[in-house]
Amino acid sequence: MAVGLPPVPELRGAPLSVTVRYPGANQLLTARDSNFVLGSVGSGDATLQINGVAVPVAANGAFLAWLAVPAPASPRYVLQVVRGADTVRKTVPVRFPVRRALSGVGRLQVDSGSLAPGRGVWALGGDPLRVSLRAPRNATAWVMGADNQRWPLVSAAGPLPAGADSTGDVATVFATDLTAALLADSLRPARLLVARGRDTVSLPIPAVRALPAPQRQLGVLQSANRVGSDSDRVVSARTIVGGTYKWQLLPGTVLEVTGRQNGFTRVRLDNQLDVWVDSDELTLLPEGTPLPRRVTGGFRFMPNAEYVDMVIGTGDRPGHHVEAEGNTITLTLYGVQANPEISPILGNDTLVRRMVWEQVSSDRVKVTLVLSQPAYGWLSLWDDARRAFVLRVRRLPTIDAAHPLRGLTIAVDPGHPPAGATGPTGLYEGDAVFPVGLKVVELLRLRGANPVITRTSLAPVGLTERGVQSRRENAHAFVSVHLNALPDGVNPFTANGTSTLFYHNASEPLARDVQTALQARFGLRDLGVHYQNLAVARPSWYPSVLAEGLFLMIPEQEAAMRNEAFQLTYAEGLVEGLERYFRRLATPAAERTP
Numbered sequence: 001m002a003v004g005l006p007p008v009p010e011l012r013g014a015p016l017s018v019t020v021r022y023p024g025a026n027q028l029l030t031a032r033d034s035n036f037v038l039g040s041v042g043s044g045d046a047t048l049q050i051n052g053v054a055v056p057v058a059a060n061g062a063f064l065a066w067l068a069v070p071a072p073a074s075p076r077y078v079l080q081v082v083r084g085a086d087t088v089r090k091t092v093p094v095r096f097p098v099r100r101a102l103s104g105v106g107r108l109q110v111d112s113g114s115l116a117p118g119r120g121v122w123a124l125g126g127d128p129l130r131v132s133l134r135a136p137r138n139a140t141a142w143v144m145g146a147d148n149q150r151w152p153l154v155s156a157a158g159p160l161p162a163g164a165d166s167t168g169d170v171a172t173v174f175a176t177d178l179t180a181a182l183l184a185d186s187l188r189p190a191r192l193l194v195a196r197g198r199d200t201v202s203l204p205i206p207a208v209r210a211l212p213a214p215q216r217q218l219g220v221l222q223s224a225n226r227v228g229s230d231s232d233r234v235v236s237a238r239t240i241v242g243g244t245y246k247w248q249l250l251p252g253t254v255l256e257v258t259g260r261q262n263g264f265t266r267v268r269l270d271n272q273l274d275v276w277v278d279s280d281e282l283t284l285l286p287e288g289t290p291l292p293r294r295v296t297g298g299f300r301f302m303p304n305a306e307y308v309d310m311v312i313g314t315g316d317r318p319g320h321h322v323e324a325e326g327n328t329i330t331l332t333l334y335g336v337q338a339n340p341e342i343s344p345i346l347g348n349d350t351l352v353r354r355m356v357w358e359q360v361s362s363d364r365v366k367v368t369l370v371l372s373q374p375a376y377g378w379l380s381l382w383d384d385a386r387r388a389f390v391l392r393v394r395r396l397p398t399i400d401a402a403h404p405l406r407g408l409t410i411a412v413d414p415g416h417p418p419a420g421a422t423g424p425t426g427l428y429e430g431d432a433v434f435p436v437g438l439k440v441v442e443l444l445r446l447r448g449a450n451p452v453i454t455r456t457s458l459a460p461v462g463l464t465e466r467g468v469q470s471r472r473e474n475a476h477a478f479v480s481v482h483l484n485a486l487p488d489g490v491n492p493f494t495a496n497g498t499s500t501l502f503y504h505n506a507s508e509p510l511a512r513d514v515q516t517a518l519q520a521r522f523g524l525r526d527l528g529v530h531y532q533n534l535a536v537a538r539p540s541w542y543p544s545v546l547a548e549g550l551f552l553m554i555p556e557q558e559a560a561m562r563n564e565a566f567q568l569t570y571a572e573g574l575v576e577g578l579e580r581y582f583r584r585l586a587t588p589a590a591e592r593t594p
Helices: 429-446 463-472 505-522 555-561 564-586
Strands: 019-022 034-040 047-050 053-055 062-068 076-083 086-095 111-116 122-124 128-136 140-144 150-155 171-179 191-196 199-204 209-211 218-221 235-238 245-249 254-261 264-270 273-278 282-284 299-303 307-313 319-325 328-334 352-361 364-371 378-383 388-394 409-414 450-453 477-484 498-502 526-531 544-551
Touching (some): 047 062, 062 555, 128 150, 218 264, 245 273, 245 319, 409 463, 477 564, 544 555
Parallel strands (some): 409 450, 409 477
Antiparallel strands (some): 019 034, 034 062, 047 053, 047 076, 076 086, 140 191, 191 199, 218 254, 235 273, 352 364, 378 388
16 A cells, blocks of 8 residues: 655646635735635746745645734735746735724724624623723723723733833723623613723713513524425534534523624523523514423433434433433433333333433433443434333444445535635646545445445535435444645644544544544544534434545645545545444444454
């Protein structure tokens, strides 16, 4: 097995033509000191300078440079390409984030656009809310309440030292925390005042809606996604506004509303936990609607040839969270009290060997299932006829250790479009990984598997649709094929390599096997396997991973992805990783090797 990348094909004598893929003209750069520039000069026998710095040109004319960010007074990259007597120049203007300068002299000015909180904020009356504003360091700031009581704001940078130059930008952020109730008077709104000498600026603080009113405000979750059946639809909840997803909640779940800001609504899962959901995915219920009381009866286990259902009557949809680790699955039910007098496991099922439940707080229940196999897949469902929450736990498929993929359904997902990276010579990620996906399909068929490809052309396919299709096809594993890129300010020469990503812990063993196989073939820096909050990896019915085999922005790695033999190498690595994973699952635990 050959290891490494193929040589970059030579392109000599071609017309000089400078194309800059990144940054684009008038691109807003967020890097502060250094950033990358990538593109092509059209021919591999030319030399290149950018802002006077020599930049290597690959044999095919591609280039990638790591350069100091241009000075704000001259925000541009000037490229000069030379070959013999021929010279081609190109200028790429760029932009930098503009922050309003606030001088320490003259008429007092503040950044009114930075005032927080903004409009439309809801919070519990006792919740602390951050009140803040950008203003000059040599000013003072305070909040004046409806009763003329003053609450000072503190400068993040401290006061301006005596004798310091105050003629330039001396802006800082003044902030304090006040309870929502103090900001809730819409008739006499609190004001934020800033003073320096005789100058004073006064800004009204938008009134906050303080919760609760005499009655709790409730809302019902409604998924904005209309793809697939009800079992595919979830409402994602986060720990903070705009944060990453953590909980996948069932549409139709009724929860207390405890806050709202910036397009997100805070809801209460139980007395100890509030989370944030997209406001578009919650409908407010009429005032006076009572909060459902969720009390369980027995936990009933109902075996099927492919799975076991744990059925828990709760009367109304509960908030929930499922975690898998090794041979255990832990289900947390929020806003629930457990009272399981009898919990039969019908048919003395071989998958669920033991169940332990615990009322960990007055309205939170934790149920732990000990399995006879590694946790492999599960679904969270609502049975409206039984008024019951159902956790469907999937059995391992029948695996032939000698031919571990035979008879299995494998979902192959060529990543993108939409979105995706573009290499120096214009190779788009979605186009580059598509032939790899087709080759994976061919190799899987040769091994007796039933491959399902999520994208059959170069046309876009939504992220949700990819998971829905894979579940409908009852996939036993899901592999998404990608190429990596980096954000502004990260050096691509020291940060590139191969990585494999997963979301659920149960998918981590598959990620390790895929990473090992790719690393052995590519010979690039091992960036390892790691958790990442990926939409295509969130479905839980099957183990799923996302492979970032190469960095498309690196000229040599982009060139490799144009090479059909290397595309096959990428595909072979993915298939070998799948084989290693399922072969280990077919091997008794005592005989498995890492």
